[in-house]
Amino acid sequence: MAVKMRLQRHGSKKRPFYFIVVADSRSPRDGKFIQKLGTYNPLTVPATIQIDRQKALEWLHKGAQPTDTVRRILSFKGVLYLKHLLRGVSLGLFDEATAMQKFTKWSEEHDADFARRQEKHKKAKAAAKPVFVKKEKPAAKEAAPEEAAPEAKDDTAAEQTDAPAE
Secondary structure, eight states, X not given: OOEEEEEEEESSTTOOEEEEEEEETTSOTTSOOSEEEEEEEXXXXXXXXXXXXXXXXXXXXXXXXXXXXXXXXXXXXXXXXXXXXXXXXXXXXXXXXXXXXXXXXXXXXXXXXXXXHHHHHHHHHHHXXXXXXXXXXXXXXXXXXXXXXXXXXXXXXXXXXXXXXX
């Protein structure tokens, strides 16, 4: 029986959401699966990926073959690098503590790079966003002097009415 690690589509029309599953290669895409390893949401920027590294590593050691997309996801999350390091441990190239130290160093650098790219994307998105400036109406500026003029006319009219009374 050939076992594949692949994506199982969920979500509505034009709104994909995927489960990362281990399934028999003969089963349909959205059909029966052996175990669910995580989720993948390509609609968010950046894409949201949640995966259980230990389960994925166990299935890789058992011989499960990831599809191209799942291989990229596993590579991004460091599962394939961890498998590579553990292979070096089994060959006696270095001990397990050194392998875990290398993996944590890689993981920290990867997380920092990911955060930097995410911040760069946010800045680019904010810079591309159009800014609407509210223009002042020119009629409002002209109305102010006209309001002052009628008051002056009222004062002169009051003075004229006062003059004949004298």
